[in-house]
Amino acid sequence: MPGDTNELVYRILALITRYFFTPSTVKPKLPPGQTIRFGLISAALINPPAMHYPSLYFPEVEIIAVAARDKSKAVEYAKRWGIKEEKAYGGYQALLDDGDVDAVFIGLPNGLHAEWAIKALQAGKHVLCEKPATSNAIEAREIRRILHSLPQNPSQPVFLEAFHYRFHPATVYFRNLLSSGTYGKLLNTYVSMSIPAGSLDPKNIRYSFELGGGALMDLTYVVSITRYMVLGAGAGKPKEIVSANAKKLPSDERIDTRMEAEMIFDVDDGQGGMGEVRSKIVADLERDRLFGFIPRIWEQALFIAECEKATVTYNNFIAPYMSHSIVIKPKEGKCRTEKVYTFDPTNKSPLLTNYGHQLDAFIKKVQGREEDIPADWIPIEDTVAQMEVIDAIYEKAGMEVRTGSLYQEILRRGDAADASK
Numbered sequence: 499m500p501g502d503t504n505e506l507v508y509r510i511l512a513l514i515t516r517y518f519f520t521p522s523t524v525k526p527k528l529p530p531g532q533t534i535r536f537g538l539i540s541a542a543l544i545n546p547p548a549m550h551y552p553s554l555y556f557p558e559v560e561i562i563a564v565a566a567r568d569k570s571k572a573v574e575y576a577k578r579w580g581i582k583e584e585k586a587y588g589g590y591q592a593l594l595d596d597g598d599v600d601a602v603f604i605g606l607p608n609g610l611h612a613e614w615a616i617k618a619l620q621a622g623k624h625v626l627c628e629k630p631a632t633s634n635a636i637e638a639r640e641i642r643r644i645l646h647s648l649p650q651n652p653s654q655p656v657f658l659e660a661f662h663y664r665f666h667p668a669t670v671y672f673r674n675l676l677s678s679g680t681y682g683k684l685l686n687t688y689v690s691m692s693i694p695a696g697s698l699d700p701k702n703i704r705y706s707f708e709l710g711g712g713a714l715m716d717l718t719y720v721v722s723i724t725r726y727m728v729l730g731a732g733a734g735k736p737k738e739i740v741s742a743n744a745k746k747l748p749s750d751e752r753i754d755t756r757m758e759a760e761m762i763f764d765v766d767d768g769q770g771g772m773g774e775v776r777s778k779i780v781a782d783l784e785r786d787r788l789f790g791f792i793p794r795i796w797e798q799a800l801f802i803a804e805c806e807k808a809t810v811t812y813n814n815f816i817a818p819y820m821s822h823s824i825v826i827k828p829k830e831g832k833c834r835t836e837k838v839y840t841f842d843p844t845n846k847s848p849l850l851t852n853y854g855h856q857l858d859a860f861i862k863k864v865q866g867r868e869e870d871i872p873a874d875w876i877p878i879e880d881t882v883a884q885m886e887v888i889d890a891i892y893e894k895a896g897m898e899v900r901t902g903s904l905y906q907e908i909l910r911r912g913d914a915a916d917a918s919k
């Protein structure tokens with residue numbers, strides 16, 4: 499996609515992952531029958547950093563199949579990534595029909611996630627689905643309905659929305675810091691994530707309403723991390739969206755190029771009563787040039803928590819494995835910085851990226867190793883709540899809720915009212 503520096507950034511991310519975060523000695527895969535065999539639904543740019551390189555750490559993971567809309571693209575992709583040609587499919591359903599595939603990674607545009615997640619679950623596959631998992635809350639509830647309708651036994655397919663940052667130790671450390679009460683009650687939060695203006699080609703999926711685009715959808719982490727840091731893992735939501743203001747794409751005003759919103763959460767005040775946390779989020783696909791003309795580099799996403807006794811900032815929560823800092827600025831006393839670990843390019847011992855930690859959690863869940871699954875696993879109820887907040891923000895901003903392919907199908911079936919429960 500010419501002119502899409504977003505593509506360039508993801509190619510660089512793949513290279514960094516390849517050279518700095520991939521074990522120098524790759525362990526052989528476990529014998530057949532003992533591995534989780536993944537199929538990739540699409541040849542998306544996100545596949546290498548999210549799946550191919552992390553999979554090298556895990557003897558129990560194999561990537562055995564890929565599907566693209568166009569068979570020749572799938573074949574070319576398969577050659578590049580060492581997948582057998584007979585497992586390169588033209589069309590996603592063909593991959594789901596392959597009985598050798600145990601699990602799928604869905605890297606499709608957002609508006610197609612729910613449709614293919616449900617088809618995969620119904621085909622008995624485990625699903626690791628890119629964020630946001632659906633285009634709206636109705637689609638998320640439909641995934642929940644399907645999951646609950648499947649036989650409730652240990653081999654039930656697993657579904658995970660790929661909020662990789664949640665599995666990184668720095669994120670968990672930061673959340674524990676807030677919930678421990680060390681710095682007193684949490685009062686306010688602020689989060690921002692952006693892409694510099696001019697990074698995205700106008701044809702990028704992020705600008706398509708039908709494909710589930712928009713700043714709030716693409717940079718949806720800002721809602722996820724706010725909910726997690728304020729209320730912890732689970733289905734928590736703000737009690738009120740106080741304001742939401744969007745900057746809209748001139749050629750399609752259903753697309754937000756920037757979204758800014760404020761919300762209020764009810765929280766347990768730790769003394770048997772309830773308190774409030776006020777949170778502000780900013781998601782920007784076109785961050786302004788400096789002084790209007792100097793191009794910016796990609797900013798590090800940051801989350802700021804103002805507590806009674808200190809302001810605590812988590813810098814670079816999206817890629818803490820490359821570099822991050824947790825800055826504690828007490829109301830009284832000296833500011834200090836903590837790091838959960840320091841990036842060392844010469845360290846070739848296992849060092850997992852966010853995606854590596856995410857894959858690790860997914861494997862444990864698929865294998866039913868309950869005692870090893872991270873406590874802050876993201877259940878489907880969390881995904882439903884996340885999409886309810888996204889919808890509520892769009893509604894508050896006076897914008898249409900996104901409508902993906904599954905939602906269209908639900909409308910055609912005429913049971914949107916049922917699915918809205």
Ligand SMILES: NC(=O)C1=CN([C@@H]2O[C@H](COP(=O)(O)OP(=O)(O)OC[C@H]3O[C@@H](n4cnc5c(N)ncnc54)[C@H](OP(=O)(O)O)[C@@H]3O)[C@@H](O)[C@H]2O)C=CC1
Nearest residue numbers: 540541542543544565566567568605606607608628629630
């Ligand atoms: N976790 C993370 O850090 C990141 C997550 N993402 C998420 O991953 C997903 C994919 O993003 P990204 O890799 O940038 O996307 P790409 O544009 O690289 O890939 C999207 C894929 O979707 C397929 N596709 C199917 N239908 C369409 C359609 N109508 N128009 C365009 N593509 C279509 C294409 O597949 P085919 O191969 O069949 O032609 C294409 O390979 C998004 O949900 C995004 O939010 C993206 C970047 C980072």
Ligand SMILES: O=C1OC[C@@H](O)[C@H](O)[C@H]1O
Nearest residue numbers: 504629693704716717816
């Ligand atoms: O991590 C990310 O950063 C940039 C976005 O465009 C992308 O989709 C997202 O997942």
